[in-house]
Amino acid sequence: xxxxxxxxxxxxxxxxxxxxxxxxxxxxxxxxxxxxxxxxxxxxxxxxxxxxxxxxxxxxxxxxxxxxxxxxxxxxxxxxxxxxxxxxxxxxxxxxxxxxxxxxxxxxxxxxxxxxxxxxxxxxxxxxxxxxxxxxxxxxxxxxxxxxxxxxxxxxxxxxxxxxxxxxxxxxxxxxxxxxxxxxxxxxxxxxxxxxxxxxxxxxxxxxxxxxxxxxxxxxxxxxxxxxxxxxxxxxxxxxxxxxxxxxxxxxxxxxxxxxxxxxxxxxxxxxxxxxxxxxxxxxxxxxxxxxxxxxxxxxxxxxxxxxxxxxxxxxxxxxxxxxxxxxxxxxxxxxxxxxxxxxxxxxxxxxxxxxxxxxxxxxxxxxxxxxxxxxxxxxxxxxxxxxxxxxxxxxxxxxxxxxxxxxxxxxxxxxxxxxxxxxxxxxxxxxxxxxxxxxxxxxxxxxxxxxxxxxxxxxxxxxxxxxxxxxxxxxxxxxxxxxxxxxxxxxxxxxxxxxxxxxxxxxxxxxxxxxxxxxxxxxxxxxxxxxxxxxxxxxxxxxxxxxxxxxxxxxxxxxxxxxxxxxxxxxxxxxxxxxxxxxxxxxxxxxxxxxxxxxxxxxxxxxxxxxxxxxxxxxxxxxxxxxxxxxxxxxxxxxxxxxxxxxxxxxxxxxxxxxxxxxxxxxxxxxxxxxxxxxxxxxxxxxxxxxxxxxxxxxxxxxxxxxxxxxxxxxxxxxxxxxxxxxxxxxxxxxxxxxxxxxxxxxxxxxxxxxxxxxxxxxxxxxxxxxxxxxxxxxxxxxxxxxxxxxxxxxxxxxxxxxxxxxxxxxxxxxxxxxxxxxxxxxxxxxxxxxxxxxxxxxxxxxxxxxxxxxxxxxxxxxxxxxxxxxxxxxxxxxxxxxxxxxxxxxxxxxxxxxxxxxxxxxxxxx
Amino acid sequence: xxxxxxxxxxxxxxxxxxxxxxxxxxxxxxxxxxxxxxxxxxxxxxxxxxxxxxxxxxxxxxxxxxxxxxxxxxxxxxxxxxxx
Numbered sequence: 001x002x003x004x005x006x007x008x009x010x011x012x013x014x015x016x017x018x019x020x021x022x023x024x025x026x027x028x029x030x031x032x033x034x035x036x037x038x039x040x041x042x043x044x045x046x047x048x049x050x051x052x053x054x055x056x057x058x059x060x061x062x063x064x065x066x067x068x069x070x071x072x073x074x075x076x077x078x079x080x081x082x083x084x085x086x087x088x089x090x091x092x093x094x095x096x097x098x099x100x101x102x103x104x105x106x107x108x109x110x111x112x113x114x115x116x117x118x119x120x121x122x123x124x125x126x127x128x129x130x131x132x133x134x135x136x137x138x139x140x141x142x143x144x145x146x147x148x149x150x151x152x153x154x155x156x157x158x159x160x161x162x163x164x165x166x167x168x169x170x171x172x173x174x175x176x177x178x179x180x181x182x183x184x185x186x187x188x189x190x191x192x193x194x195x196x197x198x199x200x201x202x203x204x205x206x207x208x209x210x211x212x213x214x215x216x217x218x219x220x221x222x223x224x225x226x227x228x229x230x231x232x233x234x235x236x237x238x239x240x241x242x243x244x245x246x247x248x249x250x251x252x253x254x255x256x257x258x259x260x261x262x263x264x265x266x267x268x269x270x271x272x273x274x275x276x277x278x279x280x281x282x283x284x285x286x287x288x289x290x291x292x293x294x295x296x297x298x299x300x301x302x303x304x305x306x307x308x309x310x311x312x313x314x315x316x317x318x319x320x321x322x323x324x325x326x327x328x329x330x331x332x333x334x335x336x337x338x339x340x341x342x343x344x345x346x347x348x349x350x351x352x353x354x355x356x357x358x359x360x361x362x363x364x365x366x367x368x369x370x371x372x373x374x375x376x377x378x379x380x381x382x383x384x385x386x387x388x389x390x391x392x393x394x395x396x397x398x399x400x401x402x403x404x405x406x407x408x409x410x411x412x413x414x415x416x417x418x419x420x421x422x423x424x425x426x427x428x429x430x431x432x433x434x435x436x437x438x439x440x441x442x443x444x445x446x447x448x449x450x451x452x453x454x455x456x457x458x459x460x461x462x463x464x465x466x467x468x469x470x471x472x473x474x475x476x477x478x479x480x481x482x483x484x485x486x487x488x489x490x491x492x493x494x495x496x497x498x499x500x501x502x503x504x505x506x507x508x509x510x511x512x513x514x515x516x517x518x519x520x521x522x523x524x525x526x527x528x529x530x531x532x533x534x535x536x537x538x539x540x541x542x543x544x545x546x547x548x549x550x551x552x553x554x555x556x557x558x559x560x561x562x563x564x565x566x567x568x569x570x571x572x573x574x575x576x577x578x579x580x581x582x583x584x585x586x587x588x589x590x591x592x593x594x595x596x597x598x599x600x601x602x603x604x605x606x607x608x609x610x611x612x613x614x615x616x617x618x619x620x621x622x623x624x625x626x627x628x629x630x631x632x633x634x635x636x637x638x639x640x641x642x643x644x645x646x647x648x649x650x651x652x653x654x655x656x657x658x659x660x661x662x663x664x665x666x667x668x669x670x671x672x673x674x675x676x677x678x679x680x681x682x683x684x685x686x687x688x689x690x691x692x693x694x695x696x697x698x699x700x701x702x703x704x705x706x707x708x709x710x711x712x713x714x715x716x717x718x719x720x721x722x723x724x725x726x727x728x729x730x731x732x733x734x735x736x737x738x739x740x741x742x743x744x745x746x747x748x749x750x751x752x753x754x755x756x757x758x759x760x761x762x763x764x765x766x767x768x769x770x771x772x773x774x775x776x777x778x779x780x781x782x783x784x785x786x787x788x789x790x791x792x793x794x795x796x797x798x799x800x801x802x803x804x805x806x807x808x809x810x811x812x813x814x815x816x817x818x819x820x821x822x823x824x825x826x827x828x829x830x831x832x833x834x835x836x837x838x839x840x841x842x843x844x845x846x847x848x849x850x851x852x853x854x855x856x857x858x859x860x861x862x863x864x865x866x867x868x869x870x871x872x873x874x875x876x877x878x879x880x881x882x883x884x885x886x887x888x889x890x891x892x893x894x895x896x897x898x899x900x901x902x903x904x905x906x907x908x909x910x911x912x
Numbered sequence: 913x914x915x916x917x918x919x920x921x922x923x924x925x926x927x928x929x930x931x932x933x934x935x936x937x938x939x940x941x942x943x944x945x946x947x948x949x950x951x952x953x954x955x956x957x958x959x960x961x962x963x964x965x966x967x968x969x970x971x972x973x974x975x976x977x978x979x980x981x982x983x984x985x986x987x988x989x990x991x992x993x994x995x996x
Binding site (some may be wrong): 196197198200220359615616643646647650651654655656796797801802803805806807 | 913942946987
């Protein structure tokens, strides 16, 4: 055991049991999985991804490139760092070979989300972050303070003195003051992983209580203070991937947080001052420590002299001995120092990710040997070690200026920047997570790469879970050396969100399953469910597609529903139809300008079909318009286009024609629409609405009438989307279920049949009525659809008119809507199929075979007793009667071109 | 996620808005008088500057106001006070 009494801040009164690689261990609250393993002397975890080399715990937090585990219990999670997994009782994990395994069972854990708005967000509760948060709180600002570790204080060990207090006591004082201020939200175990535009920061909280496992905090801050510290940088030498090789700061962290001494024979290889504190602390904890310092003149090594720690100056470690665990450090002069822990420190890389996320430029600082924020950004300030100010006193001053607490200045000896020592490049690991070596960088440069972004992609350095936290700058440095160019010119790769891996489940939060996307149902939804309807998604709407009876598939159900509509009576729920109430003195003017036909001439009480085009003359929507009063119209739109058309009307009204006195309002949800369709529809409507004269003379096609049923206003309209005698019943949505029941009851003698969207599609296609978005695609004009009749000749202008006169719109080779009748009278052509034709000699033209158009709609028809299709075909209307071919699987199916109206072309059925 | 300055509602998150393309492209007084080329320039041609760009935005999930704002295409930032 290497757990030390009197060290660390774990709760030794409680014991936690856990299993790693089938071996049972114990630990304590406050442990990470890594610290608990190291307390048992276990460094080794799994193997590397490519070379299968032993891997161990290399650091104490998110910068570790190697110590990866697969969690098995409490719930399978792949590729987590042992260093960041807080120990819990019953945890089961195993080391991985560079790959994890996703759970095969659903995760029952909840994830949720909170939104925050604040004056200032401080990221990092180390000394600089605490000082910044306290300053803001004292100024009365709303503050959010987040920190990714389990407790505030950052790297403060307690051995430092701040404002005359032990540093951990000072940190506790600040935390207490923040808590008492009432304006600070302080979240530990919360990692800010993405910094986006306008002060928007996403942070992931790992929760230890409450209903959710993790919570994403969406924080909108007027100012962001980045106090995220710095990450120690290794130096590359041969076999630097052996278990037992670790960042120097990690050993100190483990000692002070968890009372774990990661080794007893320790070599510290450094080019920087900070490792001396590690050496001294480990010595005091009972380890035998030797320091190997790159610098010719090591710093006034006071603590080491006092402790009789041997310091080798002007020396380097060139390799690690040992296979499954390090046994010795090979020095540049050939000597080997036996050890069971080889600590490395090559200086510090500021953790400036959150600055880079918002496109802050980094610049190389030759004294640091690292990239640091190189410009001022509005709203974002980087302070302390994250800003490259590594000493405590300087970092506090950087954060709060003159308000900085008093700290004894520590003189620093400049870091010597050293990326790697001489050695075999194939055994010098740069990115340990990717098994990428100096040799790989040599290959990349040899292949002609001169950009660090290219080298990154060629070598995969920096693309693993750690995103190159420890390897990125080293890779830049080595690349620069190989190219003989200064690293300043080469730059470094771009940091992008997320800073740490984030589970999709956390990002999804509660928005999964039924809550994944809003679902819109009509007021009759329960009726359809009870009737056994099969639903389809139309935008966010759930629409009844068909109502199969026992033993029926969709084809059989649709044939039956179609037959009912053409021979008896059928009813559907058309409530999803977009409905816009257009009111105002200039309502008619607006509609005249937006529709291709004349709407202002429509008389009150009448209905007109209309088409809207864009400026390009292409059709964007169609629907019926009911004139309710001189200054009021009810416009209907395609279900999926309701919002688009409203937006379109608002755009013209607000930008081009603000002088028009018109208001437009969506009433889609307020009105239910129930089409009653078929030769017997008059009987049903007449039976339910006894006050209404439903004869054709009194209630003609394309007219509407208001009536009242049991005190409830109802609007009836003679509108047909099937060619049959039909009535649309409009009613306040709240009364729709009752009215639906009344209509079904009245229709019982006629076997009234509910029908769905599929039958609606077949019925309209038999009549050649196009559906915008199915038979059109934004390149189709009304003329292409054979609807020149809907284009006004009287109006001087309307949206799209000028485009109709463009040369391309007059091209006789434009694709036109026709119907296709497969000559075998049996094949239903797949929608989307291409149309080709044989040459005169009966063979296909050589590839590429010219495509003449495509099938837009295709169904089996009960009325025709055969399949048919609608298609957009080059010069289609001039080719009626000719035969083309459609590839279906391996076959070419012959189809005859026909006019679009296949059922009742003379229109004899619409009046019953 | 950006904040977009709606002149009526103030700064709101970008998911509440729809983009409306370049602003200040006025509908011609007399489309019939234009050549095909002139008409095509109105319908299809838009500027693509590097820098400030006047745009139309629609607060679709809010007050349904169409408004004009100037945005710098290099930084995405809306110029303060530019929305109306």
